[in-house]
Amino acid sequence: MTQPDREVIGGVDTHSRTHHAAVIDAQLGRHLADREFPATAAGYRELATWMTTHGQVLAVGVEGTGSYGAQLAQHLAATGLHVVEVDRPDRKTRRTKGKSDPIDAYAAATAVASGRATGSPKTRTGAVEAIRVLRIARTSAVKARTQTINQIRTLLVTAPTALRERLAGTTRTTLIRTLATTRPGPDLSDPVNATKTALRHLARRHQDLDREIAELDTAIGPLVDHANPTLLAIYGLGPETAGQLLTTAGENPERLTSEAAFAHLCGVAPKPASSGRTQRHRLNRDGDRQANAALYHVVIVRMRHHQPTRDYIARRTREGLSKPEIIRCLKRYIAREVYHALTTGLPAQTSQTTTLIPAT
Numbered sequence: 549m550t551q552p553d554r555e556v557i558g559g560v561d562t563h564s565r566t567h568h569a570a571v572i573d574a575q576l577g578r579h580l581a582d583r584e585f586p587a588t589a590a591g592y593r594e595l596a597t598w599m600t601t602h603g604q605v606l607a608v609g610v611e612g613t614g615s616y617g618a619q620l621a622q623h624l625a626a627t628g629l630h631v632v633e634v635d636r637p638d639r640k641t642r643r644t645k646g647k648s649d650p651i652d653a654y655a656a657a658t659a660v661a662s663g664r665a666t667g668s669p670k671t672r673t674g675a676v677e678a679i680r681v682l683r684i685a686r687t688s689a690v691k692a693r694t695q696t697i698n699q700i701r702t703l704l705v706t707a708p709t710a711l712r713e714r715l716a717g718t719t720r721t722t723l724i725r726t727l728a729t730t731r732p733g734p735d736l737s738d739p740v741n742a743t744k745t746a747l748r749h750l751a752r753r754h755q756d757l758d759r760e761i762a763e764l765d766t767a768i769g770p771l772v773d774h775a776n777p778t779l780l781a782i783y784g785l786g787p788e789t790a791g792q793l794l795t796t797a798g799e800n801p802e803r804l805t806s807e808a809a810f811a812h813l814c815g816v817a818p819k820p821a822s823s824g825r826t827q828r829h830r831l832n833r834d835g836d837r838q839a840n841a842a843l844y845h846v847v848i849v850r851m852r853h854h855q856p857t858r859d860y861i862a863r864r865t866r867e868g869l870s871k872p873e874i875i876r877c878l879k880r881y882i883a884r885e886v887y888h889a890l891t892t893g894l895p896a897q898t899s900q901t902t903t904l905i906p907a908t
Contacts, residue, residue, distance in 0.1 A: 554603030556580065559634070559657025560595070560610045561649050562617035563587065569595050570653035571602045577661055582650045587616070592623040599629075609634040609660035611652065613669035621669045632660045633667040670798030675775040679768060680795045683788075686764040693757040700727065700750050707747070708740050727751035778889040784849035784882075789842040796839040797890050807887040814839040816879040831876070843879040843886075850878070 555574040560567050570582035580602050585591040599605050607630040613621045621631045634656040637647075659665035671677075697720065704712055715723055728751040732744035769787040772794065773780060779790045796813060797804065804810045811817040815835030821828055850857035857878065864874045 555606050556599070556603040557606055557657045557661045558599045558608035558629075559653045559655065559660065560608065560617065560620065561652035561656060562610065562612040562615075562620060563649075564616055567591065567595060567617070567620055568649035568653045569599065570650060570657050571599055571605075572654065572657045572661060574606050574661060577658060579654055582653055584649065587620070589623075592620055595620070596624055596627050596629065605629055607632050607660050609656035609665055610669065611636055611656055618669075618672055622672060625669075625671075631669055632665050633669040634659050634665040668800065668803035670803070671800045674799045675771050676794050676797075676799040679771050679775065679791045682764055682768050682771070683791055683795065686761060686768065689757050689760045689764065693754060693761065696750050696754045696757065697724075700724075700747060700754070703743060703747055703750070707743050711744065724751045724754050728755055776890065776893065778893050779886065782846075782882075782885060782889060783854055784846040785886075789845050792838050792842040793886055793890070796836045801887075801890040804887070804891070807884045810887040810890070811880055811883040814843060814879075814883050816840060816843060816876070816883050818876065818880070840879070843882050844875070846882050847875050847878045850882075851875075 556571050557574050559570045559572070561570075565587050566584050567587055568582065568584045571580045572578060573580060583598060585595040585598075599608065608624055609632045610617045610621050610624070611634050612618075613631070613633045621633075625631050637652065637655050656665070700723070704715065715726060718726070727747045730744050730748045730751075732748065733741040736742050736745060765787065768791055772787045772791050775794055776790070779785060779794065780787070782790075785793075793814075797810065801810075804813065808817060812832070813835050815832050815837060817832055817835075818829035819832050821830040847857075851861060860878070861874055864877065865871075869877070
C-alpha cells in the first residue's frame with residue numbers, strides 16, 4: 549500500500565536488458581526495498597509505480613543516463629519525478645563494499661540523499677539529440693575515409709612502376725578520380741591487374757564516403773543553426789565544432805552551474821598543482837575529449853586568421869609563455885564565450901573584443 553506520509557529516494561542500477569531499482573528512507577537512509585525490472589516501456593512504467601508505493605518520491609538517482617539509463621531517465625522525468633544523474637561508485641568503494649545490482653542501486657539512492665550526486669541528466673528530445681546521432685554517422689564516415697586513403701597510398705608504394713609514376717605528385721582529388729576510372733585486365737591472377745582492381749574499389753569507396761559526409765553535413769548544418777544560431781556567430785566555429793559543443797552541453801545547458809563547470813566538462817580547466825612556494829597548474833586530461841578537440845580547432849583558426857588572437861599570442865609570448873601554454877589559455881577563454889552563447893543565446897560582450905581575451 550502507498551505510504552503518503554513517508555518521503556523516499558530511489559536509486560537505479562541500469563543495464564541493457566534489466567534495471568535494478570532500490571528505495572531508501574529520505575530521513576534515515578534506511579533500506580526499504582529493491583527489485584529488478586525489464587528495460588522496456590512497460591518496465592519503466594512498472595518501476596515508477598513501484599517506487600511511489602513506498603512513499604512520496606523526492607528524487608531518483610539513475611546511473612548511466614547517457615547510455616543504458618537514457619530512456620528510463622526520460623520516462624521518469626516525464627512522469628514528474630526529479631531525476632539525478634549518478635556516477636558509478638569508484639573502485640575503492642566497490643572493493644570495500646562489494647558489487648551487485650542491489651548494492652549499486654542502493655548506492656545510487658544514497659548518493660542522492662547525501663548530496664554527493666546533484667547533476668541533472670541531459671534531455672534527449674530535441675534538435676541537439678538529432679545532431680548527436682547524425683554526428684556519430686559522420687565521424688565514422690570520416691574515419692573510414694581516412695583509412696581508405698591511407699590504404700590507397702600504401703598500395704601505391706608497391707604498385708606497378710608505370711602506374712606509380714603516372715600518379716606521382718597528383719592531388720588527392722585527381723588521384724581518387726583517376727583510380728576510380730582505372731580499367732584493370734580480366735586476369736586477376738596477375739598481381740598488376742589485382743592491384744589496379746583493389747585501387748579502383750578503394751577509390752570508389754572513397755568517393756561514396758565523400759558523398760555520405762557531404763549529405764550528413766547538409767543535414768547537420770541547419771540543425772545546428774536551429775538549435776543555437778548564436779554559436780555559429782562566434783569567430784572560428786563552424787557546424788562541425790558547434791555541433792560537438794552543443795552535444796557536450798546537451799539539450800538543457802542550464803544544468804551547467806557556471807562557465808567554470810562547462811570548462812571542466814570540456815577538459816580545459818587547469819588543475820592546481822602548487823606546493824610551498826611553487827605556484828603552478830597542470831594539464832587537465834578529464835572531461836569530454838571531443839569537446840576539447842573542438843575548442844582546439846577553434847583556437848587554430850583564430851591563431852591563423854584572427855588579429856586580436858594574434859596580438860594576444862604575441863603579448864603572452866613576450867611574457868615567457870610557451871605555445872602549448874598559450875593554446876591552453878585560449879581554449880579556456882573560448883570555453884567561456886561558448887558557455888555564454890549556450891546559456892543566454894546572446895553574443896558575449898567585452899570592452900576590447902568579442903573573443904573574451906583579456907587585455908591585461
